[in-house]
Amino acid sequence: MVIAIGFEGSANKLGIGIVDTKTNTILSNCRRTYVTPPGEGFLPRETAQHHKSKVLEVLKEALAEAKLSQDDIDVICYTKGPGMGGPLQVVAIVARTLALLWNKPIVGVNHCIGHIEMGRNVTKCENPTVLYVSGGNTQVIAYSRQRYRIFGETIDIAVGNCLDRFARVLKLSNDPSPGYNIEQMAKKGTKLMSIPYCVKGMDVSLSGILSYIESRAPGWLDQGECTPEDLCFSLQETVFAMLVETTERAMAHTGSNEVLIVGGVGCNLRLQEMMRLMCDERGATLYATDERYCIDNGAMIAVAGALEFETGQSTKLEDTFVTQRYRTDEVFISWRT
Known part of the structure; x- marks a missing residue:
C-alpha cells in the first residue's frame, strides 16, 4: 500500500493529484486549465508555457490539500503519453527532477490507462x-x-x-x-x-x-x-x-x-x-x-501508477521519456488477472 503523486499534462489540463491506496482515498486532485480565446484552439508551445508557469503552484497546493510533505510520498507517477509533445515534456521533467531530489521511484503511466483505472476505482465496476x-x-x-x-x-x-x-x-x-x-x-x-x-x-x-x-x-x-x-x-x-x-x-x-x-x-x-x-x-x-474524474487529472495518473508500482513495476530513469503515440493495448496490465 502506497501514497502516490500523479502528474498529468498531456493537453490543456495541468493536474497533480495524490492518492493513498491503503485507504483507497484521493487526498488531493488539483488542476489548472489553459483557456484560449473563442474560435481558437490550444497550441503545444503556448500550452507548455502555461504548464511551466503553473506546475510548482499546483504542486504546493496538492501537497497542502493532502496535508503531506515530500517524505510521505512513496512513488512519483507521470503521464508518459499519448498527448502533445511540449506539455508532456514539461510534466515529465518536473516528475523526473522531483524523483531525483526526493530520492523516490518513478512510474511512467499511459494516459488512457489512467482514465480507465480511475473510472474503475471511482465507480467500483468489475469488468x-x-x-x-x-x-x-x-x-x-x-x-x-x-x-x-x-x-x-x-x-x-x-x-x-x-x-x-x-x-x-x-x-x-x-x-x-x-x-x-x-x-x-x-x-x-x-x-x-x-x-x-x-x-x-x-x-x-x-x-x-x-x-x-x-x-x-x-x-x-x-x-x-x-x-x-x-x-x-x-x-x-x-x-x-x-x-x-x-x-x-x-x-x-x-x-x-x-x-x-x-x-x-x-x-x-x-x-x-x-x-x-x-x-x-x-x-x-x-x-x-x-x-472531477472524467476530465484529465493528476489523481488518475497516481491511481494507475500506484497499481503498477504495487506489482513491482517502475520506470528506469533513462526510460522516463514521453511519447505522443502510446497505444492503450501496448501496456501490460500486471495488476489484473
Whole structure:
C-alpha cells in the first residue's frame, strides 16, 4: 500500500493529484486549465508555457490539500503519453527532477490507462466494456489476458476534437470547454439536420462529418434553415449514436453487462443518457463519473501508477521519456488477472 503523486499534462489540463491506496482515498486532485480565446484552439508551445508557469503552484497546493510533505510520498507517477509533445515534456521533467531530489521511484503511466483505472476505482465496476472519449482519443475497449484490447476506434479524429473544432465555427467560448458549451446549446436545439453517419465495422470516422457540417453551417444559418442550437443538437445526436452502436457491438462480442464511459467527453450528460437507454434495453449497467474524474487529472495518473508500482513495476530513469503515440493495448496490465 502506497501514497502516490500523479502528474498529468498531456493537453490543456495541468493536474497533480495524490492518492493513498491503503485507504483507497484521493487526498488531493488539483488542476489548472489553459483557456484560449473563442474560435481558437490550444497550441503545444503556448500550452507548455502555461504548464511551466503553473506546475510548482499546483504542486504546493496538492501537497497542502493532502496535508503531506515530500517524505510521505512513496512513488512519483507521470503521464508518459499519448498527448502533445511540449506539455508532456514539461510534466515529465518536473516528475523526473522531483524523483531525483526526493530520492523516490518513478512510474511512467499511459494516459488512457489512467482514465480507465480511475473510472474503475471511482465507480467500483468489475469488468466493463469501456468507451474512452476525449479530445485526442476515441476507443471502445475491453480487458482480456492482461491487456486492454481495442475493439474499435476513430480512424481519423477524436470525438472531442470534432466537437471542439465545430465550436470554433460558431465562435463558442472555450471556458470552461468548447464541448461543454456545445452540450448546453444542444439542449435548446429542436431540429435534427441530416448529416453523415459513418460507422465502419467497429470503427468510426468523424473528419468527414466535421467537414460536412463546417461547410454547410454558414449557408444553413444564413438561410434560416436552422439555428446554432439545432446544429449543436444534430452533431451531438449523430456522433453519440455512432459511439453507442459500436459500444453495444463490443458488448455483444464480449458478453459484457457493464459499460464504463471515461475521458473528458464522458462528462456529457446526453451521451450518458443515450448509453443508459441502450444498457437498459440489454439489462446492462452504465457507469460514469463527473468532471472531477472524467476530465484529465493528476489523481488518475497516481491511481494507475500506484497499481503498477504495487506489482513491482517502475520506470528506469533513462526510460522516463514521453511519447505522443502510446497505444492503450501496448501496456501490460500486471495488476489484473
